[in-house]
Amino acid sequence: MIRLQGIERVFRVGEEAVHALRGVDLEIEAGEYLSIMGPSGSGKSTLLNIIGLLDRPSAGRYALDARDVTGLSDDDQARVRREKIGFVFQFFHLVPRLTAAQNVELPMMLAGIAPAERAKRLAQLLGDYGLSDRAGHRPDQLSGGQCQRVAIARAMAMQPSVLLADEPTGNLDRHTGQDVMAVLEAVHHAGGTLLVVTHDPEIGARAHRRLRMVDGAIAADERS
Amino acid sequence: MRAADLVQFAWRVVGGYRTRTALILLAMGIGVAAVIAVSSIGEGARLYIVNQFGSLGTHLVIVLPGRSETAGAMPGVLIGRTPRDLTIEDALALKRSAAVRRLAPLIVGAGDIRAGALSREAPVLGSTAALMDIRHMTLSQGGFLPEGDPRLSQPVCVVGAKLATELFGTRPALGEWLRIGDWRFRIVGVLAAQGQSLGFNTDEIVIVPLAAAQALFDTESLFRILVEAKSREDISVAKADVEEILRERHEGKRDVTVITQDAVLATFDRILRALTLAVGGLAAISLAVAGILIMNVMLIAVTQRRSEIGLLRALGATGQQIRLAFFTEAVLLALGGAGCGLAVGKLGQLAIAQLYPNIPFTPPWWALVAAPTTAIVTSVVFSVLPARRAARLDPVQALSKR
Numbered sequence: 001m002i003r004l005q006g007i008e009r010v011f012r013v014g015e016e017a018v019h020a021l022r023g024v025d026l027e028i029e030a031g032e033y034l035s036i037m038g039p040s041g042s043g044k045s046t047l048l049n050i051i052g053l054l055d056r057p058s059a060g061r062y063a064l065d066a067r068d069v070t071g072l073s074d075d076d077q078a079r080v081r082r083e084k085i086g087f088v089f090q091f092f093h094l095v096p097r098l099t100a101a102q103n104v105e106l107p108m109m110l111a112g113i114a115p116a117e118r119a120k121r122l123a124q125l126l127g128d129y130g131l132s133d134r135a136g137h138r139p140d141q142l143s144g145g146q147c148q149r150v151a152i153a154r155a156m157a158m159q160p161s162v163l164l165a166d167e168p169t170g171n172l173d174r175h176t177g178q179d180v181m182a183v184l185e186a187v188h189h190a191g192g193t194l195l196v197v198t199h200d201p202e203i204g205a206r207a208h209r210r211l212r213m214v215d216g217a218i219a220a221d222e223r224s
Numbered sequence: 225m226r227a228a229d230l231v232q233f234a235w236r237v238v239g240g241y242r243t244r245t246a247l248i249l250l251a252m253g254i255g256v257a258a259v260i261a262v263s264s265i266g267e268g269a270r271l272y273i274v275n276q277f278g279s280l281g282t283h284l285v286i287v288l289p290g291r292s293e294t295a296g297a298m299p300g301v302l303i304g305r306t307p308r309d310l311t312i313e314d315a316l317a318l319k320r321s322a323a324v325r326r327l328a329p330l331i332v333g334a335g336d337i338r339a340g341a342l343s344r345e346a347p348v349l350g351s352t353a354a355l356m357d358i359r360h361m362t363l364s365q366g367g368f369l370p371e372g373d374p375r376l377s378q379p380v381c382v383v384g385a386k387l388a389t390e391l392f393g394t395r396p397a398l399g400e401w402l403r404i405g406d407w408r409f410r411i412v413g414v415l416a417a418q419g420q421s422l423g424f425n426t427d428e429i430v431i432v433p434l435a436a437a438q439a440l441f442d443t444e445s446l447f448r449i450l451v452e453a454k455s456r457e458d459i460s461v462a463k464a465d466v467e468e469i470l471r472e473r474h475e476g477k478r479d480v481t482v483i484t485q486d487a488v489l490a491t492f493d494r495i496l497r498a499l500t501l502a503v504g505g506l507a508a509i510s511l512a513v514a515g516i517l518i519m520n521v522m523l524i525a526v527t528q529r530r531s532e533i534g535l536l537r538a539l540g541a542t543g544q545q546i547r548l549a550f551f552t553e554a555v556l557l558a559l560g561g562a563g564c565g566l567a568v569g570k571l572g573q574l575a576i577a578q579l580y581p582n583i584p585f586t587p588p589w590w591a592l593v594a595a596p597t598t599a600i601v602t603s604v605v606f607s608v609l610p611a612r613r614a615a616r617l618d619p620v621q622a623l624s625k626r
């Protein structure tokens with residue numbers, strides 16, 4: 001469960017202050033499927049980064065699973081991120097020198113999970129995301145859709161409760177994009193919370209709850 | 225994160241950027257190899273000189289006429305007033321000392337050696353039977369100079385191996401006569417081939433009885449007295465005794481120089497050790513340079529791998545883990561470089577040993593320890609800055625650029 005209260009994010013660019021977020025209040029229940037849309041520069045990515053504990057708000061409070069995480073140290077935030085949050089990016093961000101399997105294994109390695117347990121989970125993940133026959137390929141030997149699937153498998157490796165996707169289909173053709181959305185939605189069907197930032201109205205419309213951001217604030221919050 | 229995983233992660237980075245890795249290994253390797261090779265040469269020279277002194281004889285005390293102010297100077301490079309001569313009587317008097325095992329007075333000159341029609345210029349040594357044991361000489365044929373009163377001359381001589389073949393070819397030299405100046409000597413022994421020993425090639429000399437040499441060169445005065453002490457501990461006693469006996473005999477004047485082999489050896493030892501350290505230290509600077517190279521490479525890596533660092537943060541890596549990852553990478557590179565360097569240095573040492581088989585080139589133990597240690601320490605020290613920079617990277621910004 002995510003609860004944001006009066007979140008502000010101000011960037012200083014030289015003399016000027018850029019208000020990326022202005023007093024955002026937001027509550028998201030566990031298991032919700034949200035889409036966030038809005039014009040470029042409206043603060044969608046900034047909001048997602050704050051929810052993912054990659055960025056700190058300039059003001060406001062953030063509680064994750066009923067625990068205030070606003071004031072946690074960097075390292076504590078890293079641990080919360082490791083256990084509870086999965087990220088998927090527009091540009092996949094796979095480590096180019098590592099194979100698909102090694103990329104998926106990465107978060108488990110960082111968490112210090114024993115090799116035997118890792119191998120078990122890895123086989124399961126590769127199977128779940130249809131990557132078993134691509135396990136030994138490096139990113140430059142994979143298609144865009146396959147890359148994004150590796151990235152999703154990696155995001156899910158630590159079985160997080162929240163999956164954050166920033167324009168996950170932004171770099172894919174329409175058909176592949178649909179595939180990737182289906183993979184993401186499977187996470188939601190399994191009970192996870194899913195947040196998707198997108199510019200594609202068709203994809204945005206698939207979510208059960210649709211936020212519209214304008215100029216750093218939530219302008220609309222529709223449910224169906 | 226487990227240590228094994230950390231190493232594996234860094235290992236994949238090192239293996240993933242082959243050219244970069246190869247260049248660093250090269251730089252580190254050259255540095256380490258240079259230290260090893262240079263210090264091997266220095267140590268080789270030191271051991272060479274130590275061995276040369278060893279071949280001179282053990283527990284040796286050398287007496288030479290004239291007073292030298294510099295203790296431990298090279299024999300033969302002495303300055304001073306025309307000294308009072310050393311005589312056979314002086315030499316024989318030294319036997320009074322209980323610390324002296326044996327002694328050999330020595331006269332050296334150059335002579336025209338003739339055998340039949342062949343003629344050759346060669347160093348002529350006049351001495352006594354004791355010389356053989358004091359100088360550790362070995363014979364291939366015959367015997368050495370006869371024992372007996374050194375004041376009596378006998379027309380016999382011992383020749384070096386090379387001189388023997390030069391004068392007599394394959395014919396046996398033993399029992400033949402040769403002529404030195406106006407005197408005739410019968411060859412009673414031939415020295416075994418021994419080679420160079422501190423300036424004297426014993427393969428090319430003729431040794432005659434002391435009295436014969438005195439007549440030959442028309443001189444009473446000795447060039448040296450070689451005294452062998454009974455043991456290593458007796459060397460200093462022998463030295464003091466020799467000085468005292470000769471002072472008494474020379475009306476209370478200290479007009480001889482007494483050198484112990486130990487003192488000379490210690491001087492050489494010190495000089496060469498210092499030299500080796502200095503040159504090795506210079507070579508070690510190249511290791512520091514290699515460390516700076518590692519720093520540069522790691523700083524570039526931080527810039528190049530910005531998005532990877534951002535990603536690791538997004539996956540839950542702490543700043544500490546990022547630092548450790550970069551650190552481990554630097555250490556792996558340094559270990560590899562040190563390993564390459566040790567191997568190349570060893571090969572280089574073997575190569576020089578092939579060229580100069582007489583000199584015992586071996587890297588001193590401190591170089592074997594210090595060179596790789598310096599390599600690893602510098603690269604660890606120099607990777608602190610890049611590692612910290614990587615850990616401080618703002619993950620959002622790191623991820624925002626492709």
Ligand SMILES: Nc1ncnc2c1ncn2[C@@H]1O[C@H](COP(=O)(O)OP(=O)(O)OP(=O)(O)O)[C@@H](O)[C@H]1O
Nearest residue numbers: 011012013018020039040041042043044045046047
């Ligand atoms: N590091 C930064 N420094 C300064 N300004 C920033 C920084 N990051 C974001 N901003 C500003 O904050 C505002 C919101 O940016 P954000 O990236 O959240 O927008 P967005 O909605 O994700 O846009 P897009 O759809 O183009 O991705 C923009 O005006 C942007 O210029």
Ligand SMILES: [Mg+2]
Nearest residue numbers: 044045046166
């Ligand atoms: Mg954005």
